Amino acid sequence: MLKYNNTSEVEPLESILGQERAISAMEIGLKINNPAYNIYVAGCPGTGKTTYTLKALNKYVKGKSNHKDWCYVYNFEHPREPIVIGLEKGIGKTFKKDIEKLIESLLDELKDAFESEDYELGKNQLLEDFDIEKEALLKKIKKYGEEKGFKLKNSKVGMVFIPIKEDEEEEEDENSEEEFYKVKRELENMAIQVVYKIRDLEDEAREAVLELEEEVGRFVIDPHIQALCEKYKEYDKVNDYLQKMRDDILEYIYLFYLDEEELKDKYDKEHFIKYKVNLFVDNGSEKEEAFAPVIVEMNPSPLNLFGKVEYDYYNGNLKTDFTKILPGAVHRANGGYLVLYADQLLRYPLSWDMLKRTIQSKQITVDTQTAIKPESMPIDMKVILIGSNYIYNVLYSYDNDFNKYFKVFVDFDDEMEKNNINEDGIARFIALQCNKNELKHFTYDAVNEVIKFSTRITGDKYKLSTQFNRIMEIVYEGNAYADIRESEYVEEEDVKKAIKERRKRLNKIESKMDESVENGFTLIEIEGQKIGVINGLSVLSTGEYSFGKPSRITVTTSPGNKGIVNIEREVNMSGPIHNKGVLILGGYLSENFAQEFPLSINAYICFEQNYGGVDGDSASGAELYALISSLSGIPIKQNIAVTGSINQKGEVQVVGGITEKIEGFYFTCKKKGLNKNQGVIIPKNNSRNLVLQDEVMNAIKDGEFHIYTVERVEEAVEILTDFKFEEIKKLVKEKLYKFSEIQNIVKG
Known part of the structure; x- marks a missing residue:
């Protein structure tokens, strides 16, 4: 080995040791951009497969930024089918804030507009014109009635005509009585026509007020919408969403200028939820340097992997909406890498089946099991499964789809050649762990004892173990015995004692x-x-x-x-x-x-x-x-x-x-x-x-x-x-x- 007094003089190991085959397989697996070339990483516990996998991914994802922000928004045409929108990384949060700011601005500006003097004057003028026409009609029929000897009177049942001389006693022959009823019927028919004309005038007035209201609304809304459309002109779905939002706001514009007390109806209060943005996947919190996401899911249940929908309990009923759709690990890994542990994944057969379907279809839908059906999201990710060789062999033999979707096998060996390079590597590994975990450094002879222990694990004089978790146990325990002796360094005797005492702790059956x-x-x-x-x-x-x-x-x-x-x-x-x-x-x-x-x-x-x-x-x-x-x-x-x-x-x-x-x-x-x-x-x-x-x-x-x-x-x-x-x-x-x-x- 290298000559040194203790491992503080040795350059710490930064790469993985003795896994050339696995490293080569991982590199080719990461470089192949094909949905079928997902990766299965196998090996004994402690060989460093997980540590290396994450380290290799974190290194490989630098400079890669195919991932996006994803938002769910309200579907104004089909309210039960929320729309998914993909935006460039970092734009999602801006889009959400822009929509929030838009609604806040419209609430203020529309209220001001509809409380303004110009609007009131315009509205009053329309209503005044209506009143003039209405009065003219009433005046005309009233005058005509008087000419015929009848006066107009309002009652609970509407307009009625009564004779002007109904209190005077006078003789009427049959002809005069017939004429009386003829005139009365004529006036009543005219009254009915006037009522309908007044109703038409009311409708026209109402339409005119609504047109005025819409005109004022467009005057306030359109500049905001046009500004956002220009800002997001590269995103067709955003522009389509903004136009449909504009139309919906104009349709329900009266809700924007009502006071809080006036919004008593819960429907009116909940109406504004549709104008929110559910920032479903936010990748904008990363540093300026681009890094594709690497998501490690320790508990790959269907909900944790594929998302879920939350509910509110209201008046004995469960309610939900598109703002309560939550992402899973697959959504967060979109555009990057999803790392799963095979033994944990197979505890959830449904997760395994859904994962295969997602890889095959290249899209994912949140399985809500509710009335809402969110739009599917396109998926572009690489899955890395970490597990044992046994699980790999079982999946390969009994799952026909496994070999279709996991074509790269990264096999970590549990031993390596015993040569100067690898022996030096163990010394450098110990140096790394001593620095990282603030342990005492090992002397040259102590490292030699660790190497002997590594060889013994393999049961081969010409091999060294790559089960570094077992080597780390001796490193920690040797450090503890050096602490007990109050030694500056971990000596050979500390390593020997650690090995001996460890055997002693475990050999009860042997002793019996x-x-x-x-x-x-x-x-x-x-x-x-x-x-x-x-x-x-x-x-x-x-x-x-x-x-x-x-x-x-x-x-x-x-x-x-x-x-x-x-x-x-x-x-x-x-x-x-x-x-x-x-x-x-x-x-x-x-x-x-x-x-x-x-x-x-x-x-x-x-x-x-x-x-x-x-x-x-x-x-x-x-x-x-x-x-x-x-x-x-x-x-x-x-x-x-x-x-x-x-x-x-x-x-x-x-x-x-x-x-x-x-x-x-x-x-x-x-x-x-x-x-x-x-x-x-x-x-x-x-x-x-x-x-x-x-x-x-x-x-x-x-x-x-x-x-x-x-x-x-x-x-x-x-x-x-x-x-x-x-x-x-x-x-x-x-x-x-x-x-x-x-x-x-x-x-x-």
């Missing part, structure tokens, strides 16, 4: 099992030899902590035709991989020992004192060696434990958890007493996976403990028995031949 071995409750022999008995090695996991423990495997054999019986399988305590491993033993026996006669055997294989089940094929080698021992009668050394799977051709194959398995047997031997003869047999190809604790490594170097690497079954058998394999093979064949003869006799 160690006690069981010490007390003799768990039968494990680490000395001597036994026929058909071998120490296998297994790994147990309790949450994040894994440890290895030896398990006694026993095999008994006899003549018969049951073949190899996996006792765990018979009681449903064996997993499918372990079952496969046991079945492979039959193939190996058939090829190597039963080419000249039928294989007739009852072989019972058991993991002794196993109460929790078993899976995996790493014990198949140990099971075979114990089986060969039982058939040959040659005992197996109990001071050597075995791990490694085998194939039907006798090759020993790599297994997982090799470090934990070796350490598990070492510490078991240590508790029961090391005798310099104990050790383990492992597959040769697992040699690179030996990332052992210092104590175990030192014991191996000092000859206190041994590791044997093998490639084939024959090598392992010879180490376990000190016999040549050919000798053992001869004994096994003889035993199997006897079993075959016995079986033939039984059949015969």
